[in-house]
Amino acid sequence: MIKLENISMSFHGKHILQGIDLEVQKGETLVVIGPSGSGKSTLLRLMVGLLKPTQGEVWIKGQEISHLSEDNLNKVRIGMGMVFQYSALFDSMTVGDNVAFGLREHTAMTEAEIQRIVARNLRMVGxxxxxxxxxxxxxxxxxKRVSLARAIAIRPEIMLYDEPTAGLDPIMSGTIDRLIMNAKRVLCVTSVVVTHHMSSAFKIADRVAMIHGGRIIEVGTVEQIRQSENPxxxxxxxxxxxxxAYVRRRSEMR
Structure with a gap:
């Protein structure tokens, strides 16, 4: 569903990403972890076409998108939903109008149909x-829950989440984790989740990719990442x- 080939990204001569190769299979949830400033959110913005790579190719459902016009990019984005770190709701619109926004912009649904979907999605997120x-x-x-309801309103095939539990208490973080898993189960979406919360990562992931210094240094299942030998x-x-500190801990355990 998503394939990054030899992706590099630079801003003002500073390398953010270097030589990234990454694939996301249909229906899986890939969680991207790594320290702040390592390029996690940049990856998401490349996937949705908000940024164009300095080098390399971005493939979405078999289509290379980095050279598409804005009109053609929008056609690809119709099949993608995104939950931004700070929700990115329209402050001047009601909750209902926020959830309905994509449906009004990109479909020919009647207002009655739109309102049924809005009500259903808001129920889904509590x-x-x-x-x-x-x-x-x-x-x-x-x-965050309204942002998720808006993102899934158009029934996307791909969902991108940028730090969905940032700034939330453990109880609400658990609620968001369950909603992400429920969206996968109900909608069969392919998901990429950027987070630095390891409890969330290990709960929702099928696979985990760690980025460090602008490079993917390890990809594997939750268990493979837990057992990684990389310090x-x-x-x-x-x-x-x-x-x-990890090396010392391993030595002491032996």
Whole structure:
């Protein structure tokens, strides 16, 4: 569904990504982990065509998108939903109008059909009856849920999540994790989730890719990542101060 080939990305001469090769299979949830500033969110923006790579190719469902016009990119994006880190709701619109936005822009549905989908999606994320509420009346977790309801309204085949649990308490983070898994189960979507929360990553992932220094340093199942021999991977997933701390811990255990 998604394929990145030899992707590099630079801003003002600074290398953000270097030589990225990555594939996401239909129906799987790939979680991308790594320290802040390592290029995780840049990967998502390349996948949805918000950025064009300095080098390499981005393939979505067998179509290379990095050289498409904006009109043709929009045709590809209709099949993709994205949940942004800060929700990115339209503050001047009600919750219902936020969820309905993509349907009104990109479909020929009647208003009655749109309202049925809005009501159904808000029920799915636990916000039934909140159509007339304004975004500034919502908590951070509720905004994330509205953003998810909006993203799945057009029944996308691909979902991209940028730090969906950032800034949320453990209970609400668990709620968002369950909604991501439910969207996969109900809609059969292919998902890419960027996060630095390891509890969420290990709960929702089919596979995990770790990016460090602008490069993918390891890809594997949750168990493979847990058992990785790479000290940098272990430093990150265990929250250690340095890779050498993991090496010392291994030596002590022996």
């Amino acid at each position: 916000l039934a009856g909140q159509q007339d509420v304004m975004p500034n009346e919502l908590s951070g977790g509720m905004k 940098v991977v272990q430093q990150f997933i265990l929250g250690l101060k340095s890779p050498s």
